[in-house]
Amino acid sequence: MATIGIELCDAGIQTAAVDDANSPAPLEVPDGAGHTEWPGFCHAEGAKLVFGRGGEDNWLVHPRRVLHTFWARLAHEPSTLSNGTKLLSFSELSYFFLREYAARLKAAKSVDKIAIAVPSAYLKDAATEDEKVGLLLGMAGELKLPVAGLVDMACAALCDPRAHGFNPALPVVVIDLQLEGADITLCGTDGKLERKDFIHLPNSGYAHLLKLITGTMGNRFLRHTAFDILEDGRIEQTFFRQTKEFLLSDAPEWRYHINTATRGYEMTAKREQLAGDTHAFAQTLVQGLQTFLQQSPHHSEPCTIALTDRTGHLPGIETKLRTAGFSRLLRLPRGAAACGAARIAANRLAVPSDLADVPLEKSVPLTDTHRGATSLWEARLHKHRHTQSRLIPTHAIMEGVGHVLGTKPRFLIGLGELGADLVLPESFGAATDCTVPLLHEGGRLWFLDQGRAHGAAGISRTTIDAGDHLTIRCGQATANILFAHCPDFHSQHGSVD
Template sequence: MKTVGLELNDVGVLAAVHDGSAVNLIDLNDTSPRPGWPAFVLKEPDGLLFGQPAEDRCMESPRQVCSTFIEELSHGSSHLGGAQKAPAYSELTYFFLRDVLDRIRERVGQIDRIHLAVPPAYLEERYGRSEKIGLLLGMIGDMEVPLVGLGGSGLISLYRSPPPPPGVKIIHVELFLHSIQVTVCTREDDIRSQACHRFQQLGFIRMMRVLSDAMGDRLLRETAYDVSEDRRIEQSFYRKILEVLASDDRSRETVLEIQGGSRSRQLRITQETLRADVSPYVESILSALDRVVRELDSGPDRAVLVLTDRAERIRGLEIGLRGRGFQNIVKQGTGAAAFGAAWRARDLEIPKELSMVSVDESVPIVSGEGEGDEVGVRPVLVRADRDDESTAEPPSHVVISGVAHSIEGDRFTIGSKNLEEEFDLKLSRRFSYSGLASCRVVRDDSGVYLEVDDGADGSGLRELIQSGDRIHFADGRKGADLLFIHVAAH
């Protein structure tokens, strides 16, 4: 039986499938530098085009492209193409969802059950809950999809993740195309959603506009070339910025090459300039989160702040959050809500009618033990942002929860207490929902390396590590970091 979890985020819709033994992400888009199928629609003379091809025309043909239909789901007009009889937001959402479901079926075959992780604002009356959920259920019913439940993506992404202590607030931050949505949850006997805050004009599109303007101005000053003079060049510029943001390579410098007319022009981007370019946008997000914290009965230092993979890629955001007092920051892996929804789909039964579909306001706390759950979690090496690689030092210590542990000897092993092995440094269960995670730090004449044994895909890992780098343990649900530092010998 194949159960599917669908993460309805318009930056890039993601899906995960549980085939009875494991949960895996489904690749819905192999033509973009970032994962997921983006919720854009392009109006062409012969019909509508959805997803990546539409986003690839968003700057070139802005009046013919709409990207607000998921967020604004309603009977209201989309004004697509400027026509008086433009399709409604609900009509665009219907055809987009049908396109996504067709893509899923092409990859996994028949869908036996599906659970939707929807934008958290869908479940708030002040943002139109009744209309949005009613429309969504009507679409699903018309498509004859075996829907078993739905819930806010912030809450669903926390399902089967290590819970914080009872009473601790969880602040979940997610990036959508036209908003930042913040879900506030608390852990008692279960994990319960308490509130959702939607901050419009702070989404991915705003970030791209801020970056495009800043980088375009710098290119104009340095080369006297204005990318906005030609919309095709502007579209290419947009795509190149996407590639920079989506890259896991946080190296010191990136060079954007812009082809305009008969000449090629280059714009050099350092991590420092990238953070400076996006800083006004980051400051707006931090101010929004300040308002959320003021409504809580505890300060930022006593809450757990969860960043999705999309939000974590906003350069400078984590640094700004720590400056605001958030010390307990957890970074989720790609598709956390899709994974959580796939697990929920397995747990729930298909209702007799759509009016009985479960709408999750809370999710049970699951220890992660049991049949099918003993899955090893491989660590991911996250490079530090450095302006000068030559200044990096080999690590001497690894920091966990603020405590530095000396890396002793030429072979230092790190692993979970749940594994039946002896480790130089034992991790607590929170480093993965299953508690199964291990790696080793190896020192030789050429440097210090992170090594991981072959995984299920047959690929091993051996990477040079330096001070400032992190190991990120994540299984698509929730992650935690180990920081490498260099302490000079006295």
């Protein structure tokens, strides 16, 4: 019996399984034709509905009989597809899709429990969350799926043990491409990985990207061969399939080959051409990211940008992000959210007796995540035995130099590359995630003891008074910081920000 993680992304549902004490691994779930891809497409052939790869293979052949928006628009409202007698709602199409997928999953693996990584757009506000999560759980109940939990897709993706770990001292921004738009999720890392902010960028989705490059490559093919792929829907669909395989291959070049009843046509395309065709698409995505972070009250610099596998295949995206000043990039493996969800469920989730009790997790303990390797470090606050009234410190003194604490809500001690206000010596270079945040709150200065975290309950914190000192150690490196009060400082300088 295996613990299953499902990545409910309509660009391609992914599955992972955990057997016994093993790490999560991708699980291939073949459809009736043997295809293991499950894009969120449905093709209506009278009363017969064909889902996944079979639906996508008819997208350009019978465009009016194919729909790919039902997962994104999960609701009771009617779609444009009919089963021959009535128009089917988006929720009905989603249910029929999930029913077929679940049957194929159970045929491929014996299932103990399931955790579903849900699209971040499902959780954008309370009304949307109630509607879409309620419908999803209703489907799971109807299909008798042993659901142990639902997890925000961005958080789940950062729990994949196959990925290169992220720096837990920095916020993480996850960029993912769904069929109908791009999802950008900002996750905080103070004590736990927590979804803090979100934006959905319409017209920046995977479906738009695929249609864009199929069109531009088709025009190039016409100029090269004098043959128009739009002459026949099936030929256009074949060309689409080759274009998608080119995109996902990351190959430097690709040979297109189209056969007709009379002859064959060929063209070699270069990766540079694909990058040129997607330049505006990628640039729009980066600009949307920049605007989102500038406007988000939860953002702080620097941060890590995590690209899902779908996003990472976008030509030139990493170069554009670095040019825009995002130097910390993390590319997640294929099916990262599925593996992350499976890991979370295997470690600590059980199937409740009532679907109403299925947890929806928008934050996970850092112990669930996969963080980057770093040397161990510790920070200890030593309280001074005060004989007089306790004074609020104005300065932190390290190696004989005083540093103004100011009145900003957060004062950070750590490595310079992490944007620290008080930079530790170079001997701390091995502690890549070493950050000690101090908080100004309620007229006091507080030390957050990250070594005494109590799960979701938060982090232990202690007031800092003048005369207290902080010791930070990493291996042989030690820093001693004395907190002092300068009586004339505020009268001479006023409020310091």
